[in-house]
Each structure stands twice: as C-alpha cells, then as structure tokens.
Amino acid sequence: MCRDYLPRRFYKARRTAAAPNLGCQPRTGNHPMMTVSDAFARHAPALWKLETGSCMLGLGKVAKKVFGTANDRKVKSVRSLVAKINDLEPAMQALSDDDLKAKTQEYVGRHEAGESLDALLPEAFAAMREASVRALGMRPFDVQLIGGIFLHQGNISEMKTGEGKTLMATLPVYLNALTRRGVHVVTVNDYLARRDAEWMAKVYNWMGLSVGVVVPGMNEQAKQQAYDCDVTYATNNELGFDYLRDNMKTSTKEMVQRDHHFAIVDEVDSILIDEARTPLIISGPTQDKSELYITLDKFIPDLTEEHYELDEKQRSATLTEEGNEFLEERLKEAGLIEPEATLYDPESTTIVHHITQALRAHTLFTRDKDYIVRNGEVVLIDEFTGRMMAGRRMSEGLHQAMEAKEGVKIQPENVTLASVTFQNYFRLYDKLGGMTGTALTEAEEFQEIYGLGVVEIPTHRPIARIDNDDQVYRTAKEKYDGVVRAIKIAYEKGQPTLVGTTSIEKSELLAGLLTKEGIPHKVLNARFHEEEAGIIAQAGRLGAVTIATNMAGRGTDIKLGGNAELMAAAEAAEKDITDPEALAALEAKYEAEVEAEKQKVLEAGGLFVLATERHESRRIDNQLRGRSGRQGDPGRTNFFLSLEDDLMRIFGSDRLDGMLQKLGMKEGEAIVHPWVNKALERAQGKVEARNFDIRKNLLKYDDVMNDQRKAVFEQRREIMEADDLSETVGDMRHEAVDDLVTTYIPPRAYADQWDTEGLAEALKDTFGRDFPVVEWANEEGVDDDDIKERLKADVDQAAAQKVAKYGAETMRGVEKQILLQTIDKEWRDHLLTLDHLRSVVGFRGYAQRDPLNEYKTEAFELFDGLLSGLRTKVTKQLANVQIMTPEERDALVARMQQMAADQQAQGASAAAQTGDTPATPGVQAGPARNPEDPSTWGNVSRNEACPCGSGKKYKHCHGQL
Missing domain, CATH: 3.90.1440.10 (SecA, preprotein cross-linking domain)
Incomplete structure (x- = not known):
C-alpha cells in the first residue's frame, strides 16, 4: 500500500480519483529492482496530475505566453527608451573627443535651467555609451541600457553573473551626477570599491566627472575630498560609520558627507537583507x-x-x-x-x-x-x-x-555612543537603486522596507547552463564520497570545477579528501581572503578545482580559460617588467594562450559548479549557481546534500530518513528528483519568511529610535550651523526657571503651600548663587508669575554680565560647545536606556500587552524627559562656567612652561651626576606626564591628544576655551 510512502494528500487523491496502481512497494511487487529515484520518476507525472490538475496548469502557461509575465511587461515598457538611445548612437559616434566631452557641461546647464533628468536620459546614456567605447573599449549592450534605466528610476536590476553590472551602473551614475549633488556607489568590501573606482574612473574622468573612493583608515581631509567628488565609491560600513561620526562632530567644517542624493548598491541583497540585522555601532569602552x-x-x-x-x-x-x-x-x-x-x-x-x-x-x-x-x-x-x-x-x-x-x-565591553541600521541609513537617500544577480526571492521585503521594485533583466545571450536536480544522501560520509567522485570525473576530462562549501571547516575537510585522491586544488576561504580575486579569476582554467566558502558577492568574473590580464600582471611583477611594449607583448601572449585553453574548456562542458550543502537562503545557492554559464557559456551545476546537513537536520529530516530506510535505500545511493528540489525550496522559503519577520520586527523597534535620532541629529546640525545661539540659550534659561518654580510653587496653590526654601536651594544648585525667594514670597500680593518674572530678569542680567566680561564672541562659542556636549552626553545615556528597555520589554507580552506599543510609549516618555533635562543641564553649566581671560591664560601657559623648563634642568643635572646622556632639547625630561596632574603636562599642542587620557584632542578637552 502506498500510504506509508506518499504524502497524505496524494493518497487521498489516488483513493478518490480511481488512479492507476502506482506500485510503490519497495523493491517488491510490480518493480522488484526499482530504485528510490526510479520510483519517484515513474510516479511523478501521475501524482502531479492528481494534485494540480493539468487543465489549470495549461491555462497558466497559455496566459503567460499571450500576456507575458509582469516582469516582461516592465522590460517591454522601456524598450522605446532603448530605441531612442540607439537612434542617437550614430550622432554620438560622429562627434570628436572634445565635442563628446563638452556634452557633460551642456547637460549640466540644461538641468540647471530646469530640464529633468528623465528628459536628458536618452542623450546622456548615448553619450556615456560612446565614452565607454572610447575610454574602456567596451560598448554596453541593450540589456545593460535596460538595467541602467531601471536603476535610475529607483529599482533593483537583477542581472545574471557576468552580464556587466559594473559597466551598467556607469549610465545612471553619469546621468544623476549631472545634478552636481554627488552619487554614491556602494560595494561590499574595500577591494571592490578600489577596483571599481579605478576601473570606471577612466570613463568618468574622460567625461569630465571627478571620482573618489572611501575606505577605512583615510584621514578626514582625504575623506572630505572623496565625498566632494561627483562619483564616490565606498563600502556600506564606511558610509554608515561616516554618517554617525559626522553627527558626533562639533563643527560643520569637520563633517565629511555632504548629501544623501542618490546611491546605487552593488550586491544589494547582501547589504540590505543579509547585513540588515546587525546595526552599525560606534562605542566606547566600559x-x-x-x-x-x-x-x-x-x-x-x-x-x-x-x-x-x-x-x-x-x-x-x-x-x-x-x-x-x-x-x-x-x-x-x-x-x-x-x-x-x-x-x-x-x-x-x-x-x-x-x-x-x-x-x-x-x-x-x-x-x-x-x-x-x-x-x-x-x-x-x-x-x-x-x-x-x-x-x-x-x-x-x-x-x-x-x-x-x-x-x-x-x-x-563597550557602551553605545551612536548606532544606525543599514535599513535606516539607506532610507536617508532621496533615491536608491540596487543591482545583484539574486533579488527576486526577496522582492516583497525590498518593496515593503525600502520601496524598491525588483526587475529581472534579460540576459544578453540565452543561458546554456544545465542545472541538475539535487542529490540527497543519507549520511555526510556518503555525500562527500559522491562529491569526490563527481570532482574526479570532471577533473579527468579537464572540466574546471568550483566547489561551494558553507564553512572553513568543511572546505578543509574536502581539501583533505581531494589530496588523498591526488587531485590538485585551491582553497578560498576567510583564511586566504587576500588572495580572493586571484584565486577566483583563475577558477575557469582547464582542469582547475577551486573550493570556496559561500561564493556570494565575490565581485570577480570566472572567465573560461583563465584571466589573461592577471596572469600577465603576475609575471610582470615577478620579473619586474615595466616597459609598456614588453607589457603589451606579455598580455598578447597570455591572451592567445587563454583563448586556446578556453576552447578546450568549452569542449569539456564549461564550468562545473558543485555545492556541498544547501544554505538557509536560496539567494546564496543561486549566487553560487550563477557563477557558471556566464555570457551564454555552457556549464553545469549540481547540489549534493545529506540528511545530516544543518538545514535538513534542523528542519526535520527524521521522518524523511525513516521513509528512505523503508524504501530500501542502499548505502552510497542518492535520491534525485525535482520533487526533492521543490520540497527544499519550500523549506528555504519558510526560513527566509521567518528571517524577514525578524528583520521587519527589528526595524519596527529601530524606527522608534530612528525618529528620535533624526530629530537629535537635525538639532545638532542647526546648532553647528548657527552663529548666535543666545536666543536659544535664553529660552532654555527661562524654561528652566519656569520648571523650577512650577515644581516648588504649584499653580493655584495657596502661599502657605509654597516650598520657597526648597526653591531657593534648587535655584542655587542650578545658577550657583542665592536668590531672595523667601523674602519675595512674603511680600504682599506676590504670586508665582511675579517670582518667575523677577528670576528671569535676574538670570538674564547675570548672563549679560558674563557677555560683557568675556566678550560676545567668546560666549557664543562657549554656548555652542556646551549645547553640543550636553546633547551628546544625554543622547548616549538615552541610547543605553533604550537598549535596556528593549531587552526587557518583550516580557510585557505575558501581561497581554503589545511589547512594541509599550516600547513606543516609554521611548517617547524617555525622549521627552531627555529634552526637559537638557534645558536644565545646559542652563546649569552656562551659569557656572568660568572662562579664563587672555591675561589669565597667558599667565598659566607661562607657569607651565617654567615648570617644564625646571624639570628639564633637573633632568639634565641628574643625568650629569649619573653620567647619562642629557635629554634632547624640546623633549620633556624627568617625570612622565601624570594624567591626573595637569601641572606635569608641560606645553601641550592644541591638536595633540589630551594627556588626561580621554581620547579627545586637547583643544576639545582640558584646553577648551
């Protein structure tokens, strides 16, 4: 009876639909020698027909053929634009180099005069295509124009690996750079940022656009110059951290980022989906x-x-x-x-x-x-x-x-000073585009979180790759035996093989098995990260075997026959060849060798991609699979799995294992059938949906903080840009007085209920001086409003006296610094409080209360408290601040210099007595600087790190004016 071996719905369908005898008895009955895979293959058509109904299936196919898919209709809608660009090509080809370069200024002028970018698109794309031919020797295909149009419109262009995403991006980047507001091209690592910037700068510079690249370790001035360029290449991490660092600066002149106009994110699924769960955090030690x-x-x-x-x-x-x-x-x-x-x-x-x-x-x-x-x-x-x-x-x-x-x-451990998620950082941009080889599986998330549509761009040439069904073994040992056999067969016929693993441990296990078999191979994982591009570029050579952990976003094409450019560069570096003619001859030699080798690789079947495990995310599997079949090349892909793999084990392989044992599955035998692929796809889909829910939930919580973050950062920027904050500070001073009086003299309270002594103490603590509040309260007819007015007049007069004493310019600078420092400290404390609240608010669910709503309510109350406390703290600091006059400062500097000279003289005297070499002039001798004793610091440069150990510059710490 088939009931033990088939899903329940199939059994029910068979029983009710008078289906033919399916003969599922394992190796007995009608098919005594039938294997498990044979059984699946034999009965698949009947079972499929019973479950879905051939009529509905047929109607769906007919509808797609007649009307096309939604994606087909999107692509068709821009074909007319592509035709316009192609019609302009002869005119662009007829222009001289100078005339073509002059087009950039023409387009900039037209845009400034009011012409939209959409209206300029055909001409700008046509000009950039011709510039690519002249500067790079590459002409973008029509499918790259289509992808570029969708990027400009704020979509994600999904293009298969090797279809030319890097070149495609130059078209919308050029068009949007005409606004002179800057365009950011975001990559996943420093190597790709540098490589793409260097490669594409040739065409941008040719057309009169400046190009910058931002990587970790750059000084602030270099970063400012890079961000001021028309086109800036950077990693997602560095962009996010620079945004946070900018909002911790004390002057707009120190900020490096200028605008969030338009960004194109390469490997967009990796950055906006995979890395979105982890916020960027700037922290300090605890x-x-x-x-x-x-x-x-x-x-x-x-x-x-x-x-x-x-x-x-x-x-x-x-x-x-x-x-x-x-x-x-x-x-x-x-x-x-x-x-x-x-x-x-x-x-x-x-x-x-x-x-x-x-x-x-x-x-x-x-x-x-x-x-x-x-x-x-x-x-x-x-x-x-x-x-x-x-x-x-x-x-x-x-x-x-x-x-x-x-x-x-x-x-x-660290305490958070500032944080932002990638979701909220990239939503700062006026317009966002993305490109990747795999985004359709996450289309819903891109639309819901970022408002980005996903468009699958057709390939330039038809895909000739063969994607085999997954092979599922019972144990990991059987699987790896099967993997080694498959690699050996491919290696013996010269077919290059790229093997994907999910961890370093498994890649090294497989490397050991291949070594035992005498199969030469290369391993690419985090241990050999620096050699990544070189190893991947040569993975298409005849008989090459390359083991790689998770091939997502490697950013380097695998060219069949090898990469002539890298091979020539390696030999030139080894032999120290610098002569241009010799380099050209070397490249020509390798190009001929690679072309000959490519033909042999094509005859062997192209690149064979073999994956040793399924990932939780289908996108990662598709990215690995997409390495084969580049630009219409032949290729083959295969996934080898076992019931002991993490995905299979975690998501319930016990039932399947029992079924396969009942079916009589022998050791070393694999089950291969499209049904298995579909079942795994469904499991992966469930995992992805769950991960989406986690990210969406995290974002809901982060959105609460993000609204507050934007308000604080906006307020900081206004403060930094303002020349005179006396009115703001004055309002805070008056509000602080109102708050104190309201606390100790409640509205509409009788005079005998006033706590005037408590008010006097609080006023002294805040303003640093005594106020005759008790006497005022004893006067006839005085109410709380009178006391507020008298206090405001008094504190305003004290503030005016400080301005008169120290000078308006000095006080304006002090007010700005105290405001910024207080906001930063309060914001850091607020972030810590929100972190603690978020970690415990989930328990409110046990009381039948929505944790998210509870978090929103309490976060708002905390933020309101932050703003109220800010007024009092700023007022208190300004009321008690003491500023050195120029004469006092000069006297202090003179005393410190004298002390340093005395210490140096003492050191020289001691050295003479002991016979040691005296200290070099200008270098402090004697006792080392004591962080807790400023008298030992000597003459500290204003830009030097403060000797107290705070990590700030001296001018922003103890040397602050």
Whole structure:
C-alpha cells in the first residue's frame, strides 16, 4: 500500500480519483529492482496530475505566453527608451573627443535651467555609451541600457553573473551626477570599491566627472575630498560609520558627507537583507570584566546535555533546573554569589546573563565556521559571504565569551555612543537603486522596507547552463564520497570545477579528501581572503578545482580559460617588467594562450559548479549557481546534500530518513528528483519568511529610535550651523526657571503651600548663587508669575554680565560647545536606556500587552524627559562656567612652561651626576606626564591628544576655551 510512502494528500487523491496502481512497494511487487529515484520518476507525472490538475496548469502557461509575465511587461515598457538611445548612437559616434566631452557641461546647464533628468536620459546614456567605447573599449549592450534605466528610476536590476553590472551602473551614475549633488556607489568590501573606482574612473574622468573612493583608515581631509567628488565609491560600513561620526562632530567644517542624493548598491541583497540585522555601532569602552569571563568560561565544559536546552533556529541557550542547581553550587564555591543567594535573585541577573553568553559561545558558535582566531583576536565570519568582518564584534558580552573560550586577550565591553541600521541609513537617500544577480526571492521585503521594485533583466545571450536536480544522501560520509567522485570525473576530462562549501571547516575537510585522491586544488576561504580575486579569476582554467566558502558577492568574473590580464600582471611583477611594449607583448601572449585553453574548456562542458550543502537562503545557492554559464557559456551545476546537513537536520529530516530506510535505500545511493528540489525550496522559503519577520520586527523597534535620532541629529546640525545661539540659550534659561518654580510653587496653590526654601536651594544648585525667594514670597500680593518674572530678569542680567566680561564672541562659542556636549552626553545615556528597555520589554507580552506599543510609549516618555533635562543641564553649566581671560591664560601657559623648563634642568643635572646622556632639547625630561596632574603636562599642542587620557584632542578637552 502506498500510504506509508506518499504524502497524505496524494493518497487521498489516488483513493478518490480511481488512479492507476502506482506500485510503490519497495523493491517488491510490480518493480522488484526499482530504485528510490526510479520510483519517484515513474510516479511523478501521475501524482502531479492528481494534485494540480493539468487543465489549470495549461491555462497558466497559455496566459503567460499571450500576456507575458509582469516582469516582461516592465522590460517591454522601456524598450522605446532603448530605441531612442540607439537612434542617437550614430550622432554620438560622429562627434570628436572634445565635442563628446563638452556634452557633460551642456547637460549640466540644461538641468540647471530646469530640464529633468528623465528628459536628458536618452542623450546622456548615448553619450556615456560612446565614452565607454572610447575610454574602456567596451560598448554596453541593450540589456545593460535596460538595467541602467531601471536603476535610475529607483529599482533593483537583477542581472545574471557576468552580464556587466559594473559597466551598467556607469549610465545612471553619469546621468544623476549631472545634478552636481554627488552619487554614491556602494560595494561590499574595500577591494571592490578600489577596483571599481579605478576601473570606471577612466570613463568618468574622460567625461569630465571627478571620482573618489572611501575606505577605512583615510584621514578626514582625504575623506572630505572623496565625498566632494561627483562619483564616490565606498563600502556600506564606511558610509554608515561616516554618517554617525559626522553627527558626533562639533563643527560643520569637520563633517565629511555632504548629501544623501542618490546611491546605487552593488550586491544589494547582501547589504540590505543579509547585513540588515546587525546595526552599525560606534562605542566606547566600559569597565574591564576579563576575570569574570575567564572564571565563568571554566564552568561550561563541566555542563552536560541535561543542564541546558538549545534552540539552533533561534540561536539561544537556556539553563534547565538541573543546570541552575549545578551552577549555583559551583558559583558559591567560587565566591561569585553569596552562600544564601540563588540564580533567581535580582542580584544574580548579571552573572546569569554572562553564563548564558558563555554557554552560547561554547555550544552555538563554532571556530572556523562562525569565527576564526587570527593574530590573537576572534574575528567574525560573515555567514553569507564567508568573508572576515574585521572590527565587527558581537554585543552584550558574547564576543568576550568567545574570547575567553579561545584563550585570547579579552577586549572590554563597550557602551553605545551612536548606532544606525543599514535599513535606516539607506532610507536617508532621496533615491536608491540596487543591482545583484539574486533579488527576486526577496522582492516583497525590498518593496515593503525600502520601496524598491525588483526587475529581472534579460540576459544578453540565452543561458546554456544545465542545472541538475539535487542529490540527497543519507549520511555526510556518503555525500562527500559522491562529491569526490563527481570532482574526479570532471577533473579527468579537464572540466574546471568550483566547489561551494558553507564553512572553513568543511572546505578543509574536502581539501583533505581531494589530496588523498591526488587531485590538485585551491582553497578560498576567510583564511586566504587576500588572495580572493586571484584565486577566483583563475577558477575557469582547464582542469582547475577551486573550493570556496559561500561564493556570494565575490565581485570577480570566472572567465573560461583563465584571466589573461592577471596572469600577465603576475609575471610582470615577478620579473619586474615595466616597459609598456614588453607589457603589451606579455598580455598578447597570455591572451592567445587563454583563448586556446578556453576552447578546450568549452569542449569539456564549461564550468562545473558543485555545492556541498544547501544554505538557509536560496539567494546564496543561486549566487553560487550563477557563477557558471556566464555570457551564454555552457556549464553545469549540481547540489549534493545529506540528511545530516544543518538545514535538513534542523528542519526535520527524521521522518524523511525513516521513509528512505523503508524504501530500501542502499548505502552510497542518492535520491534525485525535482520533487526533492521543490520540497527544499519550500523549506528555504519558510526560513527566509521567518528571517524577514525578524528583520521587519527589528526595524519596527529601530524606527522608534530612528525618529528620535533624526530629530537629535537635525538639532545638532542647526546648532553647528548657527552663529548666535543666545536666543536659544535664553529660552532654555527661562524654561528652566519656569520648571523650577512650577515644581516648588504649584499653580493655584495657596502661599502657605509654597516650598520657597526648597526653591531657593534648587535655584542655587542650578545658577550657583542665592536668590531672595523667601523674602519675595512674603511680600504682599506676590504670586508665582511675579517670582518667575523677577528670576528671569535676574538670570538674564547675570548672563549679560558674563557677555560683557568675556566678550560676545567668546560666549557664543562657549554656548555652542556646551549645547553640543550636553546633547551628546544625554543622547548616549538615552541610547543605553533604550537598549535596556528593549531587552526587557518583550516580557510585557505575558501581561497581554503589545511589547512594541509599550516600547513606543516609554521611548517617547524617555525622549521627552531627555529634552526637559537638557534645558536644565545646559542652563546649569552656562551659569557656572568660568572662562579664563587672555591675561589669565597667558599667565598659566607661562607657569607651565617654567615648570617644564625646571624639570628639564633637573633632568639634565641628574643625568650629569649619573653620567647619562642629557635629554634632547624640546623633549620633556624627568617625570612622565601624570594624567591626573595637569601641572606635569608641560606645553601641550592644541591638536595633540589630551594627556588626561580621554581620547579627545586637547583643544576639545582640558584646553577648551
């Protein structure tokens, strides 16, 4: 009977539809020698017909043929624009170089006169296409024009790998750069930013546009120049961090970014989807708790499986009752909690938190998969691209737990100074476009979060790649045996093979198996990140075998036969060849060799992409698959899976394993059928939908903070741009008085209910001086409004006296600095409070209250409190600030210089007595600078780091005027 082996709906359909006998008995009955794959293949047509109905299937196909898909209609809608661009090509070809270059100024002038970019598009695209031919020797195809049009319109252009996305982007970039507001081209790593900027600058510069590139480590002046260019290439991380750093500056002249006009994001799915879950955070160090992490880490290996529960889907670990009791005893022995305390006490919250993080570090984060240890540091690995994420750290003590686990130096935890998510950063742009090879699977998220449509751009040539059905084995060992056999067959016939793995550990396991078989190969993973481009560029050579972790967004084409340019460059560097003629001859030699080798590779079947596992995201699988079949080349792809793979194991392979055993599946045998592909696709779809929900939920919380962030950053910018803040400061002073009087003299209260003594104390604390409030209150007919007016007049007079004493210009500068410093401090404290609120607000759900609404309400109240407190704190600082007069400052400098000279003389005298070499003039001798004693600092340069150790420049710290 088939019921044990088929999904329930098929059994029901067979029973009710009088279907033919399906003969599903394993290796018995009608088909005694039938394999599992044969059984699936034999019965697929009947079962498919029973489930869907051939009539409806046929109607759908007919409708698509007649009307086309929605994507086809979008592409068709811009064909007329492409025709206009092509009609202008002869006229552009007839122009001289100077006349073509002059077109840029013409278009800029027309746009400034009011002509829209849409109206300029055909001419601008035609001019840029001709410039590409002359400057780069490459002519964009019609499909690249189509992709460029959709980018300009604020969409994502999905183009297959090797179709020329980098060149396509030059068209909308050029058009939008005519506004002179700057265009940002965003890439996933520094190498690609530099490479693309250098490569495409040839055509931009040829057309009179300036090009800059922003990478980590640049000084502020160089960054400003790069952002001031017409076209700026940068990584997503650097753009986000520069935005945060700009909003921590104290002057608009120090800011590097000028506008958020238009950005094109390369590998848009990687940046806006995969990395969107992790916010960018600028942080500062807090208290060092290294000993605590090391101590707690020693307890974790003693825990057994009965002590904790793991949820690999949620990446969470929870202690059981037994685990709590076990750890309580150990912690008491170590003196980390009091003898009478338990882990359930509020005082134990911090200990429990760090124990949980240590448990997660040991059980859910694996070395060489989630992170590597490099130069004594734990460096995270991007789960989607396999790249190292230098500088990125896990929060809430998890990174410190991993450092304790690996026995490396533990860096202190940090407190957030500023943060932003990629979702909210990229939504700052007036217009956004993106390009990638895989975006359709996430079209709903792009539309809902960013308002970006996804358009699949047709390929220049038909795809000739063969995508084989997945092969599913029962065990990992059987799978790897099958993988090695497939690689060996491809290698023996000279077919280049690209093998995709999901972790460094698995790539090195496979490398060991290939070494045993005597198959030469190269390994690309986070360990060999620097060699990435070179290894990938040569992966298409005859008989090449390349093992790579997660091929997402590598940004380098795999050309069949090899990359002649890189081969020539490597030999030139080795032999120190610099002569242009010799270099040209070398390139010509390699081009001929590569062309001959390419023909052999084509005969062998093109590039064979072999994946050893399915990823949670279909996009990552599609990106790997898309490496084969570039520009109409032949190719082949195949996925090898096992029931022990993470995706299969986590999402329930037990039932399938039992079914395959009943079907009589032999060791080494694989099940291969389109149904398996569809089942896996559905599983991946569910995972992606769940991840989308997580990101959407995170964004809802971050949107609350984002509205407040924009308000604070906007206020900061207004303060920095203002020359005179006396009116703002005066309003704050008056509001502070109103708040204090209202607190101690409630409205409509009787005079005997007034707390005038408390008011006098509060006024003294805020303004630093005594006010005769008690006497005023005893006067006949005086009410709270009279007291407010008298106080305001008094504090205004005191402020005017300070202006008269120190000068208006000096006071205006002091007011601006105090306002900015107070806003920054209050905002940092507010971020920390919101972090704590967000970590606990989920528990409100147990009380049948919506955590998000609770978070919104409390965050608003906290922000309102921040603004109220800001008035009082700014007023208090300004009332109590003491500024040195020029004479006092000169006297202090003279005293410090004299002390430094005395110390130097003492040092020289001591050196003469001991026979040591005297100190070099100008270099401080004697005792070192004491951070807590300014008298030991000597003459400090205003741009030097402040000796107190704050990390600020001296002029912004103790040297502040």
